[in-house]
Each structure stands twice: as structure tokens, then as C-alpha cells.
Amino acid sequence: MGDQSFVSQATRARVRGIVTPIAVGAGKLGLTPNALTVIGFLISGVAAGAAAAQMWLLAAALVIFGGSFDMLDGGLARAQNRVTRFGAFLDSTLDRWGEGVVYIGIVAGASAAGFVVGAVLAAAAAVSSFQVSYTRAKAESLKLHGEVGIAPRAERLVLLTIGLVLAGLDGGLAAGARGQLWLAATLGIIFATASITAVQRTWHVRSQLRDEEQGAK
């Protein structure tokens, strides 16, 4: 739930207040919500390329830019009253691809820099982040709720951007550079918090099923 997350409800409301007019503007330019979803994914692909090329500050800027489309598409769909089930499906699946592709780029950049720990942590962050989304979708496919936890996507995106910026400002991933530590630390935090979130969601599913069972008795 939002109140467990470290991005507060008030901040979310403020961000939504900024995003909605931009989304409506994009709509006036003729862009559909699904087009915004696809553009956001493509920007994440470019961010991945920047990470692979070890251009960390550019990668950070593109991650945030691509991620903001994630808010725009939903905002436009609501403003235009065009919330569709296919739109929701495309948004969810392309967000996962977008997040995954950025981590693939970081694996490439870290591995090319010979920073094995960074490559491993990037892969671990990708797997655990996916797990957060998967546990929710799987819970919902069983008609249960799964949206609890400390590290949903907005949080992971903020952490990742911080790590990329600090890596870029502090010597990149050259051997011995502090950039290695920054990137490893933020990827490690993403891995840890995403894993905790996935476990929280599993626990939440378990307790819902127990409640149902007791209700049935």
C-alpha cells in the first residue's frame, strides 16, 4: 500500500497534479495513451544503450524521462476516459520490458567495465523487481490482492536513478572508482527491498487465503 512506501501519498498527488496537464497536452497533439506507453518503453531502450555504453548520467536522465511516460499514459487515459483493459495490459507488460531492458544495459556496461559484482547485482535487481510485479499479477489472477509492499516501481526507479547519477559523478565503473560502490549499493538496496516486497506479497496472499478459509467454516 502507498502508506508503507517511502514515496508519500501527498507526493504522489503532487506528481499527479503536474503530470495530468502534460498528459492532456500530449493528447491534444494526437497521441493516444497506448502511444505514450510505447514511447516510454522506447526511451527505456535508449537508456539501456546509454548504460551499456557506460554513459551513466545520460542513462539516469533517460530512465527518469522514460519512467515519467508511465505516469503520463495512465493520466491521459483517465483524462480522455479511455481506460481500456488492453491499455492496462500493454502498460503493465511494456513497463516490465522497459525496466528489464535498462538492467540488461547495466549488466552490459558493468560487465564490459570488468565490474562483475555490478553485473550480478544488476541481474539480481532485475529478477527481484520482476518478482514484485509477478507476485501481484499472480495474486490477482487468483482473485486476491497483491499490491502491498515497500518497493513498488516508482521507488525502484528513484533508487536506480540515484545509483546511476552517483556512478556517473564519481568516476564511473573504472577499477577502484567510488562509482562502483554507489552503483553496487543502490542495486543491492533495490534487490533487497524488492525481495522483501515479493515476500510481503506472498505473505499477504497467504493471509487472505487463511481469512477466506476461516470465513468458509
Added chain:
Amino acid sequence: MGDQSFVSQATRARVRGIVTPIAVGAGKLGLTPNALTVIGFLISGVAAGAAAAQMWLLAAALVIFGGSFDMLDGGLARAQNRVTRFGAFLDSTLDRWGEGVVYIGIVAGASAAGFVVGAVLAAAAAVSSFQVSYTRAKAESLKLHGEVGIAPRAERLVLLTIGLVLAGLDGGLAAGARGQLWLAATLGIIFATASITAVQRTWHVRSQLRDEEQGAK
């Protein structure tokens, strides 16, 4: 559907015929279906360690061994009439972790061997494999079907094992070794077929929603 997959229905039935008595035997030893699920995941974790240590043949053996528990847990649950919603949830989510952790191990091994392409393809195979599972769970959360496609988990497991065995037999990931080519080729095939499967599932969701819409008119 099974008939699109390259593992035929007959093979599946034969494997199930072998697996069921083993599963029942495990049940007689006092193991629950959920315990088998957890053991399978732990074995995948050991497989990941073997891959990280570049012990490719051991990793291959453990991947197949861990993967076979995936069939045992379901077999035992059916045989004991203990198919529960939490069991299904745990099985699905731990299978994803198990698959993901093996790819993290391959990223580690390939990156440590200086084989950047291998590390990137392992991360790409992980992301695309997750996408296959995610599109299905997301489709089902929208009360749609999502189980179509050419590369479900059994297929990916077979491909991965072949790649690990060939890498192990053909010089590992040393610079210039053919093992590099084998591993890169199989990971590339997993990435390609899993991506196609994810797109097939997206398309399947789209056509189901179109059919619904037309039915509603």
C-alpha cells in the same frame, strides 16, 4: 498451447507417467507438495552457484534436477488431492525465482570469464522468460487466457540445459573457446523464442478483448 510447443503432448504424458510415481513416493516420505516446491528452488540456487563458479556441467545437471521438482510438486498435489490456491501461488512464484537465480549465476560466471556477450544474453534470457510468465499472469488477472506460445518453461529449461552442457564440454567460456558460442547461441534462442511467446500472448489478449467487444455489440 501444448500443440504449438516443440515438446509434444505425447512426451508430456510420458514424462507425467514417470513423474507421478516418484511424486507419490516423495509423499510417502512425508514431503508435502509445498516442500517439494521449496526444495526445487533451493536446488536451482545451487545450480546458480555452480554457474557462477563456471562449473557448467554441474550447473546443467542441477538445472534439470531442480526443474524436475517443478513437475513433482504438481504431481504430488494432484495425487494427494491437495491442490490449493496457495500451493499454486507458491509454485508459480518460486519457479520464477528459481529460473531467475540460475540466470543471475550465468551472468556471474560469464562476466567473471570476461564474456560480456554471454552475460548480456543471460540477462536478456532472464528478462524475456519472466515476460512470458508475467504476460500470462497479467492476462489471467484480467480474466483472460494467456497460456499460448512457442516457449513455455519446459522448453526454456531444455534449451538452457543443452547450452550449459555444450559450454561445459567445449572449453567453457575461456576466450576463443567454442563453449562461448554454444552458450551464447542457446541463450539467444531462449531470448528470441521467449520474446516471441510474450508477443504471442499479448496478441492473444488483444484478440480475446476484440471478440468480447464484438460479442457485446
